[in-house]
Amino acid sequence: MVLVMFILGLIFGSFFYAAGCRIPLQISIIKPRSSCSFCRNPLSYTELIPVFSFFLQKGRCKSCSQKLSLMYPAAELWTAGLFTAAYLRFGLSGELFVALLLISLLSIIVASDIHYMLIPDSVLMFFLPFLIAGRMIAPLPAWYDSLSGAAAGFFMLVLIAVLSKGGIGGGDIKLFAVLGIALGVKMLIAAFVLAVFIGMLYGACGTLSGKLDRKQPIPFAPAIAAGSLVSYLYGEEILALYVKMAMY
Ligand SMILES: [Zn+2]
Incomplete structure (x- = not known):
């Protein structure tokens, strides 16, 4: 259950971070799919795995090799850690x-x-x-x-x-x-x-x-x-x- 909460936190964390970046610009939070902020290449599914994609790609975009912001994995881990802490604190x-x-x-x-x-x-x-x-x-x-x-x-x-x-x-x-x-x-x-x-x-x-x-x-x-x-x-x-x- 702790692992489930952590993984859910990673996935939601990734979504929340994107939502926070998009909502003030009045861009839809589901379409278009996330893209590299440098080369605008839409991200493939293997590039969308929270935290893992970032480390597999050594923090760089697959298409243009620009350095990605550390904020992505940080935001994902932060939400995952908090989801887990909340579960440990309150149970179901x-x-x-x-x-x-x-x-x-x-x-x-x-x-x-x-x-x-x-x-x-x-x-x-x-x-x-x-x-x-x-x-x-x-x-x-x-x-x-x-x-x-x-x-x-x-x-x-x-x-x-x-x-x-x-x-x-x-x-x-x-x-x-x-x-x-x-x-x-x-x-x-x-x-x-x-x-x-x-x-x-x-x-x-x-x-x-x-x-x-x-x-x-x-x-x-x-x-x-x-x-x-x-x-x-x-x-x-x-x-x-x-x-x-x-x-x-
Ligand atoms: Zn790129």
Whole structure:
């Protein structure tokens, strides 16, 4: 079952990455088939196997030998790892459905935000009814926590957008409202704190190593995704550890 989840994660990860790259350009996510971004040669089936194709071809296009982006296998492995972690955490349960939705949503959004600094409304709108349904099947301990989570996500981010004078985009605000449904208030706040911390760490490393200009805006979605998933999957443990440390 763990292997099945991992393989499913690889396949979906590949699809989500392509979807994240295509949706903002309003290209269909099924047609045309994926092609090399350099020579435009459509990929054959043997070139479409997640991760394996990349390594078999030594990271290069079969037709034009241009170096392929490491983002492809990275995105596939990232989704596969998360699908597996979610299964190990929740087993076959209603909560697993919510977890897979959350991972899928965030995988697409990270791809789109990295490439275009954009969180597409259509992706949020697509996942919204599924997440609501998921939370009806597997409600939070207090069911209304989904509602307060969504409201908290929205107002917290609006407040920060106002205070930071546009440091946070409209897409981030809507994303946090949607995340609140799955996470509830407490884990949403933990997710936000983690996301800001990860974002600042990334910004500081980037500036210090000279790879980032201080004023250059950076995509926030990867930090939001990491913060949300860590707090969603392991938040209780982290909070317990934090309380324990605070007591000593
Ligand atoms: Zn090529």
